[in-house]
Amino acid sequence: MKLLFFFVILVTTLQTSSAQIILKGQIKDKNTQINLQGATIYVVEANKGTSSDESGNYSISGLGKGSYKIQVSYLGYETVIEETQISNTSETILNFELIKKSFEINEVVVSSPYILSQEKNTFKIDLIDKNEMQKKGAFTVMDIINKTPGVDAITTGSIVSRPVIRGLSGNRVLTVVDGIRFETQQWDDEHGIGVNELGIDKIEIIKGPASLLYGAEAMGGVINFIKSKPVDVGTIRGNALAAIYTNNLGARVNADINGANENLNWGINISSKLLSDYFFNGYDFRVPNTRLLENGFKTYAGINKKWGSSTLTFTNNKAFYGILDAKDIVIDEQGQITNVDVGEKEKFPFEVEAPFHEVTDYRINSKTTVLFGDSKLETVLEYQNNKRAENEEQTGSKKGYRYLDMNLQSYNYDVKWYLPTWKKFKTIVGSQGMHQTNKNTSKAATQIIPDATINDLGFLAVTKLDLDKIILSFGTRYDVRNLSTQYYSANNSNIDAISRSYNNLSSSIGSSFYLAKDLQLKVNYASGYRAPNLNELTSNGVKLESQHYEIGNSNFKKEQNHQFDFNVNYSKKNFSVDASVFWNTINNFIYIAPTGNQVASNIDPTITLEAYQFYQSDATIRGGELSFNIHPSSIKWAHFETKASSLIGKRSDDDSYLPMMPTTKFTNTLYFSFDKVLNLKDVFINLGTMTALKQDKVATNEMKTPSYTLVNFAIGTKIKKSEITLTANNLFDKKYLNNMSRLRSFGIYEPGMNISLSVKVPIDIK
Known part of the structure; x- marks a missing residue:
């Protein structure tokens, strides 16, 4: 447990010498091609977001190289979740075209192994x-x-x-x-x-x-x-x-x-x-x-x-x-x-x-x-x-x-790679524990x-x-x-007094x-x-x-x-x-x-x-x-x-x-x-x-x-x-x-x- 805490402190203070990357693009209605102002763009791994301007444009800076999930939502439209690989050192352009919905039937969920839509x-x-x-x-x-x-x-x-x-x-x-x-x-x-x-x-x-x-x-x-x-x-x-x-x-x-x-x-x-x-x-x-x-x-x-x-x-x-x-x-x-x-x-x-x-x-x-x-x-x-x-x-x-x-005291950890x-194949391995x-x-x-x-x-x-x-999905623990x-x-x-072990x-x-x-x-x-x-x-x-x-x-x-x-x-x-x-x-x-x-x-x-x-x-x-x-x-x-x-x-x-x-x-x-x-x-x-x-x-x-x-x-x-x-x-x-x-x-x-x-x-x- 202590090693995990020290690890988190270490990674949160890491600095890299590479330049920051800007993610930008435009949000439009897929059928009418009208620019959508006020659409929400959220980068999951960076835990940050922004909204599109009157021209439908958005820009998010401060990103590094890596694989990101981008979630875009707008009232009255289907939410979109897209995974993208950012690898260059200046900017990445990612445009989205949203589809109008009459009823929400394909929501984005995060409780599954991967953040994705219901379908x-x-x-x-x-x-x-x-x-x-x-x-x-x-x-x-x-x-x-x-x-x-x-x-x-x-x-x-x-x-x-x-x-x-x-x-x-x-x-x-x-x-x-x-x-x-x-x-x-x-x-x-x-x-x-x-x-x-x-x-x-x-x-x-x-x-x-x-x-x-x-x-x-x-x-x-x-x-x-x-x-x-x-x-x-x-x-x-x-x-x-x-x-x-x-x-x-x-x-x-x-x-x-x-x-x-x-x-x-x-x-x-x-x-x-x-x-x-x-x-x-x-x-x-x-x-x-x-x-x-x-x-x-x-x-x-x-x-x-x-x-x-x-x-x-x-x-x-x-x-x-x-x-x-x-x-x-x-x-x-x-x-x-x-x-x-x-x-x-x-x-x-x-x-x-x-x-x-x-x-x-x-x-x-x-x-x-x-x-x-x-x-x-x-x-x-x-x-x-x-x-x-x-x-x-x-x-x-x-x-x-x-x-x-x-008085119930619990120390929990959850690590997933x-x-x-x-x-x-997209795979997750991990470990969980509690004292x-x-x-x-x-x-x-x-x-x-x-x-x-x-x-x-x-x-x-x-x-x-x-x-x-x-x-298809498979899993074991x-x-x-x-x-x-x-x-x-x-x-x-x-x-x-009792002592028991279960596995x-x-x-x-x-x-x-x-x-x-x-x-x-x-x-x-x-x-x-x-x-x-x-x-x-x-x-x-x-x-x-x-x-x-x-x-x-x-x-x-x-x-x-x-x-x-x-x-x-x-x-x-x-x-x-x-x-x-x-x-x-x-x-x-x-x-x-x-x-x-x-x-x-x-x-x-x-x-x-x-x-x-x-x-x-x-x-x-x-x-x-x-x-x-x-x-x-x-x-x-x-x-x-x-x-x-x-x-x-x-x-x-x-x-x-x-x-x-x-x-x-x-x-x-x-x-x-x-x-x-x-x-x-x-x-x-x-x-x-x-x-x-x-x-x-x-x-x-x-x-x-x-x-x-x-x-x-x-x-x-x-x-x-x-x-x-x-x-x-x-x-x-x-x-x-x-x-x-x-x-x-x-x-x-x-x-x-x-x-x-x-x-x-x-x-x-x-």
Whole structure:
């Protein structure tokens, strides 16, 4: 690890004697040959960009010899990504002709082994723009992630949610931020994803273990948060956004300011969120302690030279999540849900009161790209410190007492070498690793998981063969994990010390080819693995949120899966269809279920609770997703989109259903957009429905849920340069139970109608 840090310091100070190279050219409309002013030109390896002038011309200086990817985008046109080899010492001319689009169907994605368009990738990657948060009245990033077909969320109220990709969740889904895996005690459903929108431009989702680039545990898939690109050279600008929400009287604000010159770029991002408890059935029932207080800060500084580029990022985030105490929710004699905690008198309480989670994240990230002629080396180093505490109720104290207090420290590295192209083969080799320690502080009353040390080491190789109409990809990686824990004993809770080692060889093979002019097929096979987490191996105590006593098993084997995935895309001028089917077999699948026994609480031995235990069984999950878009070229101001997803998960030993599996869902949305309406510019109107079918394919003793349909609405416009958006989610205040909610067993419904008003104001200093 130290050698890698010294290496990065060395390469970032390298200087060469060669003259700087200028990349220049012109951007035009391919059909009309009209010059396009304001097109964005971004050089990936140099991490710098500019915009075209009134004549469509652009110029980027300060480049060195090497292989570069140039990304050109312009509103209303298809984004172009082109790789070019710069070898002379003065200037290189590269012109682009862009094609108008009626609907975006071939986006550029960066989560694949190579930055390229969807049609050039061998597996499907779903892409979400961060601006969807504003257009959909979202409070957290999970509110837009779970709108993707095949992606759902296990929720605890309206603010705590964890992603579920094709039925797999927890640390089977890898979260990647700033190019490296994000560690946040992700073994528990009660622990949210832990990522906000600070400094994020897009979110890309890989379904299944098809990507070998991001590390072990990506059995279910990867959610990759793509950071914003630097602003144009010679500019300083940003945005400020404020939004309010009616259901829980919530508000969120964030602001960013970014600048760049020829060799330096920098940015500062801040955010704050405040949310009271949510309501359903009008303002008839307030769900207690589902509130949030969160503040975040992110800053970065980057340098670009002839040898490449390097960026240093610092992130700090602190959040208080209220915990709904299960013992406060009862069903009265009339069968109505009742909150028996009468201590809270306010209708919209904001004060942090026990029980609650207190989560603090610190991250320092360094990403460096070094060019070596027609190859390049990318290195990402990161230190993460995740502090998670949990306070329980105590008479006479609103803050209660410290029940849990854990400090998770992670040192991660990710090194990839992009080899020179050889006979149309593009190959990447690399290594990833992590050293992680979990410490329980003496401030806490107990431990749920013990003090532990984890060491990961992985090696990977992937290659792609591009034959224009046929694209093939192959990959393999080897991972090893060593895990050791310390003995713990208190009250009636004992956790034995263990030492375990796990290793695995994963692989993938995929192809993409055209069956006809507009009909493309992608076929993939991939395998992945996951070592049991600390909770599954060692848990022996009470979970406050569920009021269950959970028991782990230190003899668990590793999980391993094999997924076959088929995707077909048919695109015409006026409509497009995208469909996927998958079959995922999982060896040694770990799940939790009630034992039927009562055990004494480790908090108060006079109280007994229902015992839940972790088990292993082979399992199969199969299903698919469908997306259908009508985007008439003759009616450019409207298009219609419908999406659907469905799956079934079963244990192999007794053919019973797996717990917490998403139900079948359908969404239909009608989009309208106008350049001008009266004196208003860039007007849009979205009207949609989301239907979830009843979920009766449930595990033993798991609650079934009825079907429901929600109606959502959004309207927005620009006044001068400010964007104003009004949204209404669950427009008709439907009372419904979400089968992925951890609160459904208490008879607690999901949030009722929520109206949001947001204003986004650009900041243009230079």
